[in-house]
Amino acid sequence: RKEVEQDPGPFNVPEGATVAFNCTYSNSASQSFFWYRQDCRKEPKLLMSVYSSGNEDGRFTAQLNRASQYISLLIRDSKLSDSATYLCVVKSNSGYALNFGKGTSLLVTP
Amino acid sequence: GAVVSQHPSRVICKSGTSVKIECRSLDFQATTMFWYRQFPKQSLMLMATSNEGSKATYEQGVEKDKFLINHASLTLSTLTVTSAHPEDSSFYICSARDSGQGNYGYTFGSGTRLTVV
Numbered sequence: 001r002k003e004v005e006q007d008p009g010p011f012n013v014p015e016g017a018t019v020a021f022n023c024t025y026s027n028s029a030s031q032s033f034f035w036y037r038q039d040c041r042k043e044p045k046l047l048m049s050v051y052s053s054g055n056e057d058g059r060f061t062a063q064l065n066r067a068s069q070y071i072s073l074l075i076r077d078s079k080l081s082d083s084a085t086y087l088c089v090v091k092s093n094s095g096y097a098l099n100f101g102k103g104t105s106l107l108v109t110p
Numbered sequence: 111g112a113v114v115s116q117h118p119s120r121v122i123c124k125s126g127t128s129v130k131i132e133c134r135s136l137d138f139q140a141t142t143m144f145w146y147r148q149f150p151k152q153s154l155m156l157m158a159t160s161n162e163g164s165k166a167t168y169e170q171g172v173e174k175d176k177f178l179i180n181h182a183s184l185t186l187s188t189l190t191v192t193s194a195h196p197e198d199s200s201f202y203i204c205s206a207r208d209s210g211q212g213n214y215g216y217t218f219g220s221g222t223r224l225t226v227v
Contacts, residue, residue, distance in 0.1 A: 004153070043203055043218040044154065087153070095159070096207055097144055098216060102153040 003027055004101035006088050012107045017078045021104045023071040023088030032091040033064055035073045037084045038103060044087055047073075078108045112138050114206045116219025123194055123226055131189045131222045133204035138217075140206035143187035145179060148201040148221075160187055194226040 006023045013019050025033075033050035048055065050062040050071055061074040071088055088101035113136040123129050133143060142161050146154040158174075160166035160181035168174045178190040187206075191198055202222045208215035 002153075008151070041201070041221075041223070043221050045218070046216070096142055097156050097159055098205070099156070100146075100154040102151075 002101075003099045004088050004090050006101035006104050008102055008104060010105040010107055012109060013078055014109055015078055015080060017108075018074065018076045019078060019106065020075075021073045021086055021088075021106075023073075023101055025069050025071070025088075025090045025099075027090070027092050028069060029093050030069075030090045031093040033062075033071050034089040034091075034098070035060075035062055035071075036087040036089050036100075038087055039084050044089075044100070047086070075106075078106075080108050080110065082106060083108045112136075112206075112208055112211070112215070112217040114140070114204060114217045114219040116204055116222060118222055119220060120223045121225070123224070125195055125226055126193055128190055128192045129194055129224060131191075131202055131204075131224075133187050133189075133206065133219045135185045135206045135208075135217070138206075138208040138210075139184035140187070141184065141209045142207040143179075143181055144205040144207070145177075145187075145189050146203045146205065148203065154203065157189075191224065194224070196226045199224055199226045 035047040036044040037047045038044040048057050050064045054063045059076045063072045085103040087103045090099045115134045145157045148154045157172045158166045158168045160179050162184050166179040181187040204219040
């Protein structure tokens with residue numbers, strides 16, 4: 001079983017729509033959680049960290065459920081520029097390496 | 111912000127030759143460098159972790175004699191793909207960790223697209 005699992009999509013949504021991505025992780029000892037964004041053929045860039053209490057950054061809201069080992073990302077009022085692959089990333093408490101999900105592809109259309 | 115310079119961005123080489131990829135942290139000391147590989151429509155897979163001045167730790171299934179990693183200084187790490195074959199064609203990307211920045215201290219290079227013909 002992969003350590004971080006995501007629905008690969010693609011998610012095709014119109015501008016202005018709200019879209020949600022889910023992710024599950026297998027290592028219950030994981031301590032840190034992130035969403036990264038990766039544009040085609042580019043390096044991943046940190047979108048936001050995910051905290052147990054949930055956190056919001058503008059149009060983006062992240063949630064963590066430790067009991068279910070589940071992470072989510074909600075994007076409100078989608079923009080064309082949100083089109084990218086969203087990577088769920090988990091760091092365990094042993095070592096510093098980041099473990100990446102396969103990513104969920106989002107395409108926002110006019 | 112922190113920048114990691116990765117070169118080359120794209121390389122095409124003949125089967126059997128070796129290719130060296132460099133990653134430099136430009137304005138911080140990278141105590142740890144991670145090397146990832148990403149095949150099309152796949153996740154970034156960790157290949158190895160290296161700490162400055164010590165041997166790299168390779169993930170299961172990654173051949174250490176084929177993927178040579180050198181992290182001789184706090185600002186430079188290199189990955190050499192030796193005797194490359196077409197199945198080594200992939201997107202290789204480094205990530206440097208700045209220990210002073212906690213969870214926000216991961217900076218990625220821009221990646222190297224390797225094509226072996």
